[in-house]
Amino acid sequence: MKPKVLLDKVSLWSATAVVSVALMLSIAPTNVKAELKVPTEITELGKDTYKKYCSPCHGEEGGGNGPLARSMLPKPRDFTRGAYKFRTTPSGSLPTDEDIYRTISFGVPNSTMIPWDILTEEQRLSVIPVLKSFSEAFEFRKPDPPVEVGLRVRPTEKCIAQGKKIYEEKLECWKCHGIEGRGDGPSAAEQEDDFGFPIKPFDFTTGKFKGGNSPQDVYLRFTTGLNGTPMPSFAKELTDEERWCLTYYVMSLIKPEDDNHK
Amino acid sequence: MKKLGIGLCLSAMLFTSVVWAAEPPPKKETPPDLYEGTPDWYRAVYKDNVGLSEGSGPFKDYFKPQMLDMYWQPNRHYEPMKNLDHSIFIEKERRDLCVTCHEEATPGVVRDWRSSGHKNPKSTAYLSGKTAEIEKRTGRILDEVHCFDCHADTKKKQIRMPTGEVCGECHRPQFDDFLREREVGRPNHIQSWEANTIVPWYAEAARRGYLYGQHGCDLCHSGAEKCDVCHTRHKFSAAEGRQPEACITCHMGPDHPDAESYGESKHGVIYHKEEEHFDFTRPLSEVRPGKDYRTPTCQFCHMYEKHGRFIHNPVMKGIWRMGTVPPKNLEYTSSLKDYPYGIKIIADKIDIYSEENIAKRSYWLEVCAKCHSDRFADTYLKSLDEFMFQAHKLADQAQKVVEDLIADGYLYPSAADRDPYPLSDGIEKMLSPAFLGEPIYNAFKTLKGKFPVVGPILGVYGMFLQQQDNPSNIENMYNRLWFWYKLQGYKGTAHAQQDVSWWWGQAPMMMEFTKIQSEAVRLRREGRIEKVSLTK
Numbered sequence: 009m010k011p012k013v014l015l016d017k018v019s020l021w022s023a024t025a026v027v028s029v030a031l032m033l034s035i036a037p038t039n040v041k042a043e044l045k046v047p048t049e050i051t052e053l054g055k056d057t058y059k060k061y062c063s064p065c066h067g068e069e070g071g072g073n074g075p076l077a078r079s080m081l082p083k084p085r086d087f088t089r090g091a092y093k094f095r096t097t098p099s100g101s102l103p104t105d106e107d108i109y110r111t112i113s114f115g116v117p118n119s120t121m122i123p124w125d126i127l128t129e130e131q132r133l134s135v136i137p138v139l140k141s142f143s144e145a146f147e148f149r150k151p152d153p154p155v156e157v158g159l160r161v162r163p164t165e166k167c168i169a170q171g172k173k174i175y176e177e178k179l180e181c182w183k184c185h186g187i188e189g190r191g192d193g194p195s196a197a198e199q200e201d202d203f204g205f206p207i208k209p210f211d212f213t214t215g216k217f218k219g220g221n222s223p224q225d226v227y228l229r230f231t232t233g234l235n236g237t238p239m240p241s242f243a244k245e246l247t248d249e250e251r252w253c254l255t256y257y258v259m260s261l262i263k264p265e266d267d268n269h270k
Numbered sequence: 271m272k273k274l275g276i277g278l279c280l281s282a283m284l285f286t287s288v289v290w291a292a293e294p295p296p297k298k299e300t301p302p303d304l305y306e307g308t309p310d311w312y313r314a315v316y317k318d319n320v321g322l323s324e325g326s327g328p329f330k331d332y333f334k335p336q337m338l339d340m341y342w343q344p345n346r347h348y349e350p351m352k353n354l355d356h357s358i359f360i361e362k363e364r365r366d367l368c369v370t371c372h373e374e375a376t377p378g379v380v381r382d383w384r385s386s387g388h389k390n391p392k393s394t395a396y397l398s399g400k401t402a403e404i405e406k407r408t409g410r411i412l413d414e415v416h417c418f419d420c421h422a423d424t425k426k427k428q429i430r431m432p433t434g435e436v437c438g439e440c441h442r443p444q445f446d447d448f449l450r451e452r453e454v455g456r457p458n459h460i461q462s463w464e465a466n467t468i469v470p471w472y473a474e475a476a477r478r479g480y481l482y483g484q485h486g487c488d489l490c491h492s493g494a495e496k497c498d499v500c501h502t503r504h505k506f507s508a509a510e511g512r513q514p515e516a517c518i519t520c521h522m523g524p525d526h527p528d529a530e531s532y533g534e535s536k537h538g539v540i541y542h543k544e545e546e547h548f549d550f551t552r553p554l555s556e557v558r559p560g561k562d563y564r565t566p567t568c569q570f571c572h573m574y575e576k577h578g579r580f581i582h583n584p585v586m587k588g589i590w591r592m593g594t595v596p597p598k599n600l601e602y603t604s605s606l607k608d609y610p611y612g613i614k615i616i617a618d619k620i621d622i623y624s625e626e627n628i629a630k631r632s633y634w635l636e637v638c639a640k641c642h643s644d645r646f647a648d649t650y651l652k653s654l655d656e657f658m659f660q661a662h663k664l665a666d667q668a669q670k671v672v673e674d675l676i677a678d679g680y681l682y683p684s685a686a687d688r689d690p691y692p693l694s695d696g697i698e699k700m701l702s703p704a705f706l707g708e709p710i711y712n713a714f715k716t717l718k719g720k721f722p723v724v725g726p727i728l729g730v731y732g733m734f735l736q737q738q739d740n741p742s743n744i745e746n747m748y749n750r751l752w753f754w755y756k757l758q759g760y761k762g763t764a765h766a767q768q769d770v771s772w773w774w775g776q777a778p779m780m781m782e783f784t785k786i787q788s789e790a791v792r793l794r795r796e797g798r799i800e801k802v803s804l805t806k
Contacts, residue, residue, distance in 0.1 A: 060355055061354075061358075064353045064354040074353075075353040076353055076354060076375075079375075080374075080375065115370070118374065119374050120371050120374045120375045122367050122370045122371045123367075123370070126359065126362055126364050126367060127358075
């Protein structure tokens, strides 16, 4: 091989590597900054911020019953049970502070929970102790350590096909989420959350994943489950690889241009 | 010579460039103001925001508004929501968050907006042209008109309920056209809130605990400030505003059965049979009768101004003014001769043949002539005039019967023995001789409302309020005759609906007149019997 060709090859590969790393970083899970300074005690700022911006929906006592909650669907989260949907911790565990901060900052798509990045980082952090104060669970327990994210596999055709098989046969996800992933399966109408409200299975075609849009976010939902909802964790039923494949399969159901979303 | 030529050319160029530069900059428009030209006292009671703390109009201190009035009359009564402070979104102009939240909180609103011209103001050639005009006038680039543009009060950092003034910032020609409703006076849309609250019975009813009974009044009479009365939220479609259905939620019922009379007329029936062939996307001025519309719509006739021009309000050509105001062109036997209760909240007596009204008639004929011969249309309008003269004459005779009964002392119970005229104390305090006419004002001052008020316009109170023995049966019979049946006959005749003209109009007018005569005879007889028995 001529040196020039070799050089070209090297530069091509290094460029590919750089791009891949950049790509990986850019689509990397919605990591929150490592060193978050969450106040350990409730502060005046936290109280004020909660009262002004959170309590209209979540209620002054965190019961999910603020004055605006009445006409809302889905209903705002009731914090008194300590059941948080979007976590990095195992099923049934309390969330980490970072988990709570993440939901506040990124919001919950398909709901009235907007991304509260309009508030300063300090304000957002200040409400975390306030939210935790609404549930006794935080006094007696600590969140379990975040689940381990297994080695990521590539979204090959084979993997996606495997995901489809899990979706349609092994776990029968379609019973709630529908064959096309529109959240309209035969059991969809019967689903209720732990608070007694009807809950609509997620419509994958919208592409607006509530816990974040990166593959890792979706993978985490299958691994941790959504506390307080009928959506369980499949950490035991599925291997890491299977959960990645299921992730890629449900992400292949996204139809952003679908008229239903407009 | 050559040099001279160049010099001339140069100086010509210089001159033109000077002229070019000297062209005055475009005139700065004053901000749209729905109350332009009204006196200070008027603005103070109709425009200045007081939230829900006091009412509107001269009798504002006698009642508090209905809660919903903050939406119907936002300039005066709107109060921003207290549950969630939106100021942070306005301060930081986070337009994206309006949609993110409201897409879930009120999805219908967001979808409406997405399909509107506001979301995509350049989506069609026609819209692009219109948008370019607005961009030129306002000096703004308009690729999207967003929630924020209409709902954010950036000065107060509050959410606002947009009034026509907000719409008028971009839609100025339409706004200015609408403002011209004031020129022709009431009845019109722009003063409909005034009509609602300036009448003394509104505040009196509130005072007596019937405020929310007037819900129906407020819903229609809220057309004064808001464009969504015709172009519903949040599509604000011009095409929708051109359809007859845009009018009928208010224009129906006993006092102006427009929906019924137009709807069941040949015009309306053809419209309903063939509505899918009507092209409402065309501006009225471009509608080709017989092709785009096979029959006229409310808008096509009433918004035609003159000489092929349309105007963005439907009241400019009105001659009979809803049919309530007596024409000058009749000999009256009753007090209608002096029209004493026609206080100045509504037009003076109408001269049907004034120069202005004769001109208006020719504008009507211009519309009719799109499909009818001039002679047919003229004959039709003359027949309408004759119908109205007869109807007003009938009303005059009936009013005379009631007034004679009162003059002879047979009204029972007499005005002295019953509740006074609604809000008489307020009328005396808040209204002036100039407003009511000297004699009527003095009557309120000296008799404190203990006198009978019969006929247009103030006499209609009996249809809006119940007080102890006031009005009596015969007075309300007369109200039905002139305010319902006469007006129904008017609409039936004007809109060419035979059944409404006769069975809702002329026939009940005559039956009511007979009832009034009969009631008068009975009251006189009883009065006489009472006198004889008392003297024995």
